[in-house]
Amino acid sequence: MKVLIADDHALIRQGMAYALLDKGVASAIVEAEDKDSVLRQLETEKDVDVVLLDLFMPGTHEFDLLCELCDRYPELSVIVVSAAEEPHFMRKSIDFGAAGFIPKSSSMDLMLSAIQLVRNGGIYIPPDMMQAQKSTATEHDFYQVDKESNSSIAKASEGLTNRQREVLVLLAKGMANKEIARALSVSEHTVKIHVTAILRLFRASNRTEVVVKARNANILDDM
Numbered sequence: 001m002k003v004l005i006a007d008d009h010a011l012i013r014q015g016m017a018y019a020l021l022d023k024g025v026a027s028a029i030v031e032a033e034d035k036d037s038v039l040r041q042l043e044t045e046k047d048v049d050v051v052l053l054d055l056f057m058p059g060t061h062e063f064d065l066l067c068e069l070c071d072r073y074p075e076l077s078v079i080v081v082s083a084a085e086e087p088h089f090m091r092k093s094i095d096f097g098a099a100g101f102i103p104k105s106s107s108m109d110l111m112l113s114a115i116q117l118v119r120n121g122g123i124y125i126p127p128d129m130m131q132a133q134k135s136t137a138t139e140h141d142f143y144q145v146d147k148e149s150n151s152s153i154a155k156a157s158e159g160l161t162n163r164q165r166e167v168l169v170l171l172a173k174g175m176a177n178k179e180i181a182r183a184l185s186v187s188e189h190t191v192k193i194h195v196t197a198i199l200r201l202f203r204a205s206n207r208t209e210v211v212v213k214a215r216n217a218n219i220l221d222d223m
Helices: 010-022 037-046 064-072 087-095 107-117 127-135 139-157 162-172 179-185 190-202 207-216
Strands: 002-006 029-031 050-053 078-080 100-103
Touching: 002 010, 002 037, 010 029, 010 087, 010 107, 029 037, 037 050, 037 064, 050 064, 050 107, 064 078, 078 087, 078 107, 087 100, 139 207, 162 179, 162 190, 162 207, 179 190, 190 207
Parallel strands: 002 029, 002 050, 050 078, 078 100
Antiparallel strands: none
16 A cells, blocks of 8 residues: 655654554555645656645645545545644545544554554544534534434435445445455445445445444335
8 A cells, every 4th residue: 555645744754654664554655745745746656545634734725635635536545634633624624525534643553543444445533523523512403413314314325326325235234345346346446435435425434334324214225
């Protein structure tokens, strides 16, 4: 797996690179220190699999680079690694297409585990940030979510393609990406793209949550 580390601090880039290579998570590392160098690296390094992206680098404005990367390179797994730990940064990052959000205060082991989760088709969101997001909601908010969640998921499922429906059924059977790829006669990379799309559509942080939401909304019964 080739990883692009995008951060304007050389020490952070070097620390991440050492850990990724030392633990065998990455086979190759490329680095970028600003927006222009990120885009330049992706133009020349066609086989990058994961981008570890600092939101606030020189040349960027809020989420513009994240949005550009997710739009131009939908096959990439873009994971935000940020010192900004406010829940709304996490929420917006995921909404704009990030496959994960890792606070810079996290341990290196947690970062490595989060990257592996994303590469397996999941979306990583720190549990404490999810809790912080929930704590800002009112009792009425929780009632509305509980009352309308199943209908919202059912509505969201209308946006699934036929292939994504097939992938969802196999996810519900507990199959890994490699098994799904074999069953559908497609590449594992193609499966990963479909899984990521399903996670985003259902606003789920991992495969288990997707299946639970689909079952609760009786979506799987019609597939």
